[in-house]
Amino acid sequence: MSEVGFAVVGVRNFAGSYLRNIEELETEGKMKLTAVVVNDQVNNADKVRELRHKGIAIYSSYENLLKEGKSCVDIIGLPVSIPTHSEMAIKGMKAGYNILLEKPPAPTVQEIDAMIKTEKETGRFCSIGFQYIHSHTIRKIKKFILDGKLGEVKEIAAKGFWPRFKSYYDRNDWAGKSVAMGQLVLDGPMHNAFAHYLNNMIFIAGSNMHSSAQLKRVRAELYRGHSYIEADDNSCIELETNSGTKIYFYVTHIPEAKRDPIMEIVGTEGKITWQMNEDTKIELDNGEVIEFDNEGLDPKKEVFRIAADKHLSLIEDLYCTPENTRNFVVAINGAYDSAQKIKAIPQDLIKEFNNDEGEYQTVLPGIDDLIDQAFAERKLLSDLDIDWAVKTEWINVENYPGFNPFN
Template identity: 85%
Template sequence: MQEVGFAVVGVRNFAGSYLRNIEELEAEGKIKLTAVVVKDQVKNAEKVRELRHRGIAIYSSYESLLKESKNSVDLIGLPVSIPTHAEMAIKGMKAGYDILLEKPPAPTVQEMDAIMRTEKETGRFTSIGFQFIHSNTIRKIKQFILEGKLGEIKEIAAKGFWSRFKSYYDRNNWAGTSIEMGKLVLDGPIHNAFAHYLNNMIFLAGSDMQSSAELKRVRAELYRAHSYIESDDNSCLEAETTKGTKIYFYVTHVPEEKRDPVMEIVGTEGKISWKMNEETKIELNNGETIEFDNEGLDPHKEVFRIAADKKLGLIEELYCTPENTRSFTVAINGAYESAKKIKAVPQELVEEFTNDEGEYQTVLPGIDDLIDQAFAERKLISDLGKVDWAVKTEWINVENYTDFNPFN
């Protein structure tokens, strides 16, 4: 079987995960790592030596990779900074390469549209690295829904509680920012760490296996408790699709206790409960219960397999594309328009301290109960009327949405 020559831009942070996944998949015979971009080859000297010893070409810039690797590279992985996603994907496709782009795909809907235009102009593809769209459970749930077994989908809701310490925000220049070097980042929990779970819901509400739902309107509240960042760290969002399905999303980076994301899907014929570890339980109104998990399929690796299969012509359709993640970006842009600004929680209500692991942690006491109640009642935090710092926001119509520009 022909192998897909894979390049990765970077070796640190999430690029390291790309390199590990590709290395583990090479034994399957579809993928071979052939090139890596390492800008700082002094700082990463040990990794550069290791890669060169394996016969992998090292480039000092993305531009040199694009110019010089056409004979060895078919597909480029871009686990790069959020504000560079669209620009680098477009540049890569125009140079003749297919792209695997890390999530979130791009901060604005107009950048998403530019990526899609470039796909059409060049005949190249961009696959998006939302791993759960590649997972056994999410695809099985979607098929179950499309077969009508859950009836009409009335609502989908998710919540998650993950602390983010100062070390997380210190890892690069754009973490915890809304804007970096004049470019939008929007690095809040809904757009980055928990982005998968919002995208899952929009995908599951879509009308076929290739599509996500089109959104009609979005309402959101964005709050910040950390004293040293500019982006949000507590977010809640509600959206309505053009078919009438309601979507609810509640996430925090300043919880009292870590809890991984969970999702509920409610239809007229029953309910589905899904956990991040992919434990899935379907409870139908007729009393039938169905349970399943990922059956050993690692969705992180499936991201690479599917991109390779598409390149090799083994499948016709990618699983996760700019087209079916566009609505995710519309939801994010609509959320920022609805919230208007990120509201700071009064610092006297916030606790910041060095925890037992030596990490500088921020906690907003009471946020866990607030999110649990909001999730249970399908309300935004301000609608609960329990805290003075919460601010009501307005719905934003996002049908035919083509431009997000907060600088206007």
């Protein structure tokens, strides 16, 4: 078995984690970091010297990699800006490379449809880096459900509370933007920071181990508390699948306290609780309790292993693809269609201040309790009769053709 040659586009921000994961996995003998694209080699001179010293090829542009990398590169990792995902993935596949694309796959359904079309035309693959779809616990949960042990899944709900400071939004040109570089970004909590947890629920509701659930309709509310961004930072969504399962999602970047995501899956024969650290508890109506964790399997690394295994023909199917994440994109696009606009929360309700760590922070007092209540009652925020919340309409997303908020 020959080693799979990985290239990574970039060295800063999330690209750094790609480089570390591949280099740590090299000891397994299945893959090797062989090339890196560094556009700004002056300001990254130390990193360029380090990589060259290890024998890794350095390219000054993505185009140069595509033209000259065939001798050493099999899979290109794209931890790049959200607006460029589809274009760069398609270019890479058309040039003859397999692609590992960071989540979210693309801002619009039409972009992901173009990626699916390119996969079929080129025979190349595009694996999506939704790490928890590669995790031991999520896959074990889905098999448990598909085996009928939870009965019929009635509802799945998740919530998460992650503050995001000004430094987070200042880190690049597209953070906190709805549009950047002339393209849609939709950089809200559902589409970026908490995207894994929405995708988990849609995947778990799918009818087999490789599919996500087909969605029937969407209702969503998008709010903004930070005074200096244009995207949403406090959002909730309700989905209904074609099989009747309800999915609820509540996320905020303006909480009073940080709390990691938690998910509940309710079936006719019991309930599953899953936490971000992958601690999982199944409580069946017959009194049986089953608990498990990730058994030491790091899903971030599994993303790379599965892509390498697919390239080596050791597995038939990738875990996470443009096709089985399309319904995640449908959910996001449908959310914007439903909300119609991002509603600014009145600034007299918001607190913006320098916290004890010196970070400029935005908080909406009381939002934590409101989300807890909405989660418990399976309601959207406007259903709680909050003064600043705005009721929205259901949007039918069956056979969803495309998303264009500029019409």
